């Protein structure tokens with residue numbers, strides 16, 4: 001079992017400000033194009049519509065970040081998904097619950113979607129996602145600057161791997177767009 005420490009931080013931000021100050025679709029879609037998941041997973045760009053239209057119905061966003069520090073500071077990069085998986089599942093589960101309860105719009109972590117196991121993503125066959133009830137694109141996929149989000153809204157400075165080992169800590173960031181009173185995680 002992988003031993004880690006998880007510290008969670010949440011922030012509420014006006015949707016208008018979050019889009020204006022933290023979103024740059026051209027820059028982040030250019031990064032996504034370098035990734036093998038680009039155009040190959042349903043949660044990844046390119047999308048068939050202007051993604052801003054999904055956000056405009058909401059007045060606020062709750063941003064949630066987790067700083068994940070493995071006890072083994074020499075953990076090989078190959079284990080990075082094993083390290084992240086329990087927290088990704090916990091965050092996605094609660095995010096979807098809050099989305100349902102508040103008629104909101106969640107942006108999660110799809111990237112390397114593992115939901116279909118070893119089967120290729122249905123997008124590669126031109127078919128709809130097999131699990132649209134649980135798959136949500138990431139903030140990055142919708143053009144948000146996650147590093148700036150983490151540092152300026154959550155107080156977490158992201159760090160990256162310098163080679164074969166996972167970085168000192170990982171930073172997971174997701175969000176829920178919503179209306180109404182401020183939400184509690």
Ligand code: SF4
Pocket residue numbers: 041042043113114115116120121122123128129130131132135
């Ligand atoms: S759940 Fe399956 S079909 Fe949907 S994005 Fe993930 S891998 Fe693709």
